[in-house]
Amino acid sequence: MGFTFTLEATDGIARAGRFQTPHGEIPTPIFAPVGTQATVKAVLPRDLEALGASLILANTYHLHLRPGDELIADLGGLHEFMQWNGPILTDSGGFQVFSLTDLRKVDDDGVTFRSHIDGSKLRFTPEFAIGIQHNLGADIIMAFDECAVPDDREIATDAMNRTHKWAQRCVEYHYSAGNPEKQALFGIVQGGIFPDLREQSAAFITSLKLPGYAVGGLAVGETKEEMLATLDVTLPLLPEDRPRYLMGVGRPEDIVNAVARGIDIFDCVLPTREARHGAALTRAGRLNMSNKQFERDTNPIEADCDCYACRHFTRAYIRHLMKAKEILGLQLLSIHNLNFLLRLVRDLREAIFAGTFDELANTLLDRWVQKNPAT
Amino acid sequence: MGFTFTLEATDGIARAGRFQTPHGEIPTPIFAPVGTQATVKAVLPRDLEALGASLILANTYHLHLRPGDELIADLGGLHEFMQWNGPILTDSGGFQVFSLTDLRKVDDDGVTFRSHIDGSKLRFTPEFAIGIQHNLGADIIMAFDECAVPDDREIATDAMNRTHKWAQRCVEYHYSAGNPEKQALFGIVQGGIFPDLREQSAAFITSLKLPGYAVGGLAVGETKEEMLATLDVTLPLLPEDRPRYLMGVGRPEDIVNAVARGIDIFDCVLPTREARHGAALTRAGRLNMSNKQFERDTNPIEADCDCYACRHFTRAYIRHLMKAKEILGLQLLSIHNLNFLLRLVRDLREAIFAGTFDELANTLLDRWVQKNPAT
Numbered sequence: 001m002g003f004t005f006t007l008e009a010t011d012g013i014a015r016a017g018r019f020q021t022p023h024g025e026i027p028t029p030i031f032a033p034v035g036t037q038a039t040v041k042a043v044l045p046r047d048l049e050a051l052g053a054s055l056i057l058a059n060t061y062h063l064h065l066r067p068g069d070e071l072i073a074d075l076g077g078l079h080e081f082m083q084w085n086g087p088i089l090t091d092s093g094g095f096q097v098f099s100l101t102d103l104r105k106v107d108d109d110g111v112t113f114r115s116h117i118d119g120s121k122l123r124f125t126p127e128f129a130i131g132i133q134h135n136l137g138a139d140i141i142m143a144f145d146e147c148a149v150p151d152d153r154e155i156a157t158d159a160m161n162r163t164h165k166w167a168q169r170c171v172e173y174h175y176s177a178g179n180p181e182k183q184a185l186f187g188i189v190q191g192g193i194f195p196d197l198r199e200q201s202a203a204f205i206t207s208l209k210l211p212g213y214a215v216g217g218l219a220v221g222e223t224k225e226e227m228l229a230t231l232d233v234t235l236p237l238l239p240e241d242r243p244r245y246l247m248g249v250g251r252p253e254d255i256v257n258a259v260a261r262g263i264d265i266f267d268c269v270l271p272t273r274e275a276r277h278g279a280a281l282t283r284a285g286r287l288n289m290s291n292k293q294f295e296r297d298t299n300p301i302e303a304d305c306d307c308y309a310c311r312h313f314t315r316a317y318i319r320h321l322m323k324a325k326e327i328l329g330l331q332l333l334s335i336h337n338l339n340f341l342l343r344l345v346r347d348l349r350e351a352i353f354a355g356t357f358d359e360l361a362n363t364l365l366d367r368w369v370q371k372n373p374a375t
Numbered sequence: 376m377g378f379t380f381t382l383e384a385t386d387g388i389a390r391a392g393r394f395q396t397p398h399g400e401i402p403t404p405i406f407a408p409v410g411t412q413a414t415v416k417a418v419l420p421r422d423l424e425a426l427g428a429s430l431i432l433a434n435t436y437h438l439h440l441r442p443g444d445e446l447i448a449d450l451g452g453l454h455e456f457m458q459w460n461g462p463i464l465t466d467s468g469g470f471q472v473f474s475l476t477d478l479r480k481v482d483d484d485g486v487t488f489r490s491h492i493d494g495s496k497l498r499f500t501p502e503f504a505i506g507i508q509h510n511l512g513a514d515i516i517m518a519f520d521e522c523a524v525p526d527d528r529e530i531a532t533d534a535m536n537r538t539h540k541w542a543q544r545c546v547e548y549h550y551s552a553g554n555p556e557k558q559a560l561f562g563i564v565q566g567g568i569f570p571d572l573r574e575q576s577a578a579f580i581t582s583l584k585l586p587g588y589a590v591g592g593l594a595v596g597e598t599k600e601e602m603l604a605t606l607d608v609t610l611p612l613l614p615e616d617r618p619r620y621l622m623g624v625g626r627p628e629d630i631v632n633a634v635a636r637g638i639d640i641f642d643c644v645l646p647t648r649e650a651r652h653g654a655a656l657t658r659a660g661r662l663n664m665s666n667k668q669f670e671r672d673t674n675p676i677e678a679d680c681d682c683y684a685c686r687h688f689t690r691a692y693i694r695h696l697m698k699a700k701e702i703l704g705l706q707l708l709s710i711h712n713l714n715f716l717l718r719l720v721r722d723l724r725e726a727i728f729a730g731t732f733d734e735l736a737n738t739l740l741d742r743w744v745q746k747n748p749a750t
Contacts, residue, residue: 037695037696037699038695039696039701039703041701041703042702042703042706043703044683044703044706044707045687046683066695066698066699067670067691067698067699071670071691074671075673075691076673081689081691081695082692083687083688083692295442295446296446296450298450298451308421312420312458313458314450314456316446316450316456317413317457317458319442320412320441320442320456321412321414323441323442324412324441324442326412326414326416327416327417327702327705328414328416328417328419330702331417331419331702331706
């Protein structure tokens with residue numbers, strides 16, 4: 001297999017490891033910046049590299065619509081197209097199909113829906129979603145799942161059962177039509193917030209013997225307690241020797257809490273989206289950089305941050321850029337916010353090696369809960 | 376004097392030189408990227424440096440309104456605020472006052488007008504405009520002038536006479552209240568498209584014995600022939616040992632034509648504005664990167680260009696970014712377009728040293744006129 005996960009250290013349940021891919025090694029725990037449309041918004045690939053990003057995510061649904069996965073395949077694949085030579089993960093499109101599109105009709109074979117761009121009628125099946133991901137050529141690809149509301153038992157059961165059947169079809173299609181040496185297919189555990197469904201789902205999905213597993217259907221409206229309780233139930237059911245991916249999670253405190261429960265991989269649009277809204281992530285909490293309080297503040301966004309924005313620019317300048325609606329403001333905040341989360345997972349990883357994970361986690365969580373939650 | 380202009384070579388009327396400023400030397404002919412609101416739109420200062428930009432421009436009127444020139448002075452001046460350690464030029468605000476604002480009332484003492492941001496009532500006088508530029512601290516500052524429509528003789532005469540009185544007041548104020556060792560005040564020759572007015576204006580303005588001179592009131596609606604004829608009349612009247620600045624000009628063919636007539640310094644928003652509109656400047660002409668023809672084009676924007684965008688990305692990728700309205704598209708096009716004009720002036724400078732200016736100028740102009748004008 002072209003993919004190897006090496007567990008390097010544990011501290012309690014928290015894990016540090018390395019996941020080998022054809023485009024390089026991913027140290028875990030890791031946060032993956034999101035490049036929905038084959039670009040991490042407003043950040044040059046060379047700046048992403050400088051930030052130490054090792055894995056980035058791109059969206060199957062968006063790239064299928066525009067510019068088209070066949071075009072990307074013809075031009076040499078997604079790595080070549082977007083000039084990112086490190087590991088890439090593509091989602092299955094499931095989340096977007098269920099959250100962005102209109103007139104959705106799910107049947108056992110797939111989903112028919114309308115494009116959010118031009119309203120044209122589209123249909124995704126498990127085989128079709130995997131076929132798109134074959135064209136894109138990411139290192140890690142995801143099974144096509146049904147991402148349903150998490151707290152209705154009947155809906156969650158139906159979605160889980162369909163997700164299982166679709167996962168099996170994804171596996172069959174990928175291992176016959178694809179190249180499992182070059183692309184690792186991860187399975188997705190569903191089951192909403194119901195422990196028995198999560199158990200059923202974990203049992204089924206892990207029986208497929210895949211190179212990695214994701215916990216799906218979280219961060220979609222459930223409470224924080226429900227999310228953590230679901231991780232508590234689900235993670236012990238996943239094999240230790242495979243990476244575990246919590247999709248769509250990127251709030252700093254959620255990352256800390258999920259690493260504490262054994263998650264290895266995260267992705268989220270949060271750092272770049274917050275930047276576009278003028279917000280900076282810091283260990284002291286989230287700062288709205290447009291606020292008057294920063295008008296004459298000559299400190300960097302965050303004193304001990306080593307990013308390009310913090311090494312050079314004052315809060316006063318960044319506030320000016322946001323007030324004047326200058327693109328440079330969101331460029332600098334995107335760099336800072338990505339660095340914030342990449343530093344966070346690096347620090348958590350080091351703490352796991354040092355056996356000080358709980359100490360670091362408690363310090364961070366106490367600060368975020370007591371003062372000003374980071375998001 | 377803290378400012379020295381050294382004429383290094385001439386080829387016909389075209390000149391190559393160096394202008395020494397407190398923040399470094401400017402090789403001429405030079406193109407200055409425009410950072411209206413203390414940022415060259417969508418370009419990190421380090422990328423500007425990498426492009427070899429030596430002089431950038433910022434706008435007095437915009438920075439007075441937001442964030443305020445006193446705030447910038449309190450925080451250490453414009454170089455420190457925007458983290459540009461090379462030479463900066465600030466305009467006088469005159470062009471913006473006469474082109475952006477409402478309810479403008481000109482009297483002999485100054486101009487009363489309304490802010491384009493919040494409609495508040497403002498008044499600029501020569502002393503006030505220079506005072507703002509003292510606060511900003513740019514290396515080169517400009518006299519406050521009246522920029523009128525160029526082809527009405529009566530209006531042009533009035534504006535010229537007022538510009539002369541104001542220039543004298545700017546000089547008196549700057550040499551008494553300012554620091555001429557740290558900031559060079561340039562005078563502006565007005566007079567519309569009327570040769571006798573230009574002669575009068577050049578005689579008066581050069582009598583002020585300033586460290587540099589600008590030709591104002593061009594590129595504001597006159598024909599290309601009128602602009603070049605006005606340069607033909609005006610430039611021989613300016614002293615050889617002072618840099619000559621053509622304000623607001625940045626179309627590639629205009630730069631070539633103006634260097635041929637003895638201009639040393641240019642500025643224009645064109646490269647970054649064109650980038651935001653999805654257009655690339657190339658020696659083969661202006662390319663609309665959103666066009667279908669680039670959908671599968673794996674060439675760089677311009678084959679022999681050494682910018683970051685051309686070294687890494689295909690036209691197909693940049694087209695995708697523009698179609699998907701991704702900020703990265705205009706970031707990459709801004710880098711390319713700035714590099715295009717900075718390379719152009721470097722090439723013209725080298726040709727002047729080599730004695731091949733006419734050859735290069737003719738090759739470029741023939742290509743742009745025959746095929747597809749660069750803008």
